[in-house]
Amino acid sequence: MTQSQIDPTPKPATTGATLLEVDDLHVEFRQRSGVVNAVNGVSYTLAEGETLAILGESGSGKSVSAQAIMGILDVPPAVVRGSIRFEGRDMLTMSEEDQRQIRGPGISMIFQDALSSLNPVYSVGWQIGEMFRVHQGASRKEAKAKAIELMDRVRIPAAAKRVNDYPHQFSGGMRQRVMIAMAIALDPRILIADEPTTALDVTVQAQVMDLLKDLQRETGMGLILITHDLGVVNEVADSVAVMYAGRIVERGTVDDVFTDAGHPYTEGLMNSVPQVEAKGGRLQPIVGQPPNLAAIPSGCPFHPRCARRRLGAEAAPGRDCATDLPPLRLVAPGREAACHYSEEVLGV
């Protein structure tokens, strides 16, 4: 069963028009050693002003799905299937040139490591200004003036003085601000932030997240936040999609999912985070390793690591965790989970 057959979930009512609809997105990498299935049927929508967190560990396909949306995967070896509709137009079927026009003013992205994402041979002002030169044909002087304006907007001190500095002359937090300035230069409708704070220390993380939230409030852009940091998700996101082995295994509002997980994997994630109340107790890790994407386990991909799995005679008919792939289904109002026994996990 594929996820395209699942009923769409009602979205939180706080948001505006739909900006992005991702439907049954598949990404595979064809290699000599075999096919690596990085993303296996991911669907979600993003509305104006909404913050969607995509949560998952390394290799869960969260970054690859974002790169597929941006169209920055190398094709081949990557093969992308499904549909990605930006304001109703399918980006996968449009021409490369039309896609390029969307990148920047339509959808923009910030990356995890700002130092390696900035070109070492150009000043930051040149790089921010490049957005205006590429998309609006601005002159060098106009572009530089706008770059200073943007650096002010992302709260880089002494912007006019620092506009000619090179990326390596900035601190980590300031570099991420430069990256954000580039990404928001053309007021994108959607901003994808791929682990924007992972490379930063905790106080700077908070500043950068605050900045992103403020910018979102000003412009009403949709924000897709890709992260493995549960704390960041809890603070800034409206809704959350948890990914495992290239699939969304649970989806709902942050409040719901964080209060009572509907999938054993989410439950495991929550239990592996230190809690102030549980001080002195032992953390409960998720046993085992994330699956090899070239050989994803049959049935529920999480079953080899799942404490709640039911196999063979224990399982209900057609719901054997080792052989039957659980679809992403509505398990409570506004909640979806891909587990045969989600109701048990939720405790309803």
Added chain:
Amino acid sequence: MTDQQQMDLRKDEVEAGTTTGLASPSVDPLSSRQNSLWSDAWGALKRNPLFWIGSVLTALLVVVALFPQLFVRGADPRACDLANSKALPSAQHWFGYDQQGCDYMANVVYGARNSLIIGIFAVVVVLLLGVVVGAIAGYFGGFVDGIMSRIADIFYALPLILGALVLLRVGPTTDIPILNTRGPGAVALALALFGWMTAMRLVRSQVIAVKSSDYVAAARAMGASNSRILIRHILPNAVAPVLVYTTITIGVLIAAEATLTYLGVGLQRPAISWGLQIAAGQDLIRTAPHLVLFPSIVLTLTVMAFILMGDALRDALDPRQRA
């Protein structure tokens, strides 16, 4: 000579490409002064005596090539008197006379122009071919890369001197412009045509290394076009080792020109060239050894000047070589 040169070219490729680690110009993030890869490199170059030796020699050579009349002490290379045939060096005529009784110093000095013109013209063509073919092959990869790399392999199979030799022999019988003249242009073109592959491989490998860097993905995510990404973002980060290779190659190509001319397929009389002088002098080496000695010394110094500069540049552009 030919095998040695091919070996040298390959060794330079390896040294320039793999030991410098220039794909990701790493800079000291703690340093607060205004700096960049190039200003750091200049700082390191300034302190390198080998760079100064190389660049002073090169500068001298360029001046000699531009204004040879300033360096010949009033002698005319074409004013010859057979009475002076094979006269040894003296206080008035430092390099002596050649077999025709021409002032030898004037001849050697006037030979610099052809050598330099051929070296520089050939290296420009090598760079053009190498950068364009290498950048396209490296950036687009796949089928395009396969075709272009195989073409380079085919040229690699032909030794530089052998290929140029055949081309220069056949050239005058055709009506291809430049090639049918046997002038400096034809020699330079023949050398470049069989010498561009190493530059192409260097550029290709650099472009492949830089292509996968995050800032290229970022530029694409910001809507930059392929040509903009390649020209503005990848090439400036990929040129450093190519620059090093190019500097060394000027020297190698000048030596190759002398080799071709010596073998009789390069420049022809009445052109003035070090290769021609060495060829003419070799039969008289017992009676007039200075006829081989002086052009050989000048040729060696010229080649050495470019190689010293290239070596210094390579050290300066490699952050790991700095103290």
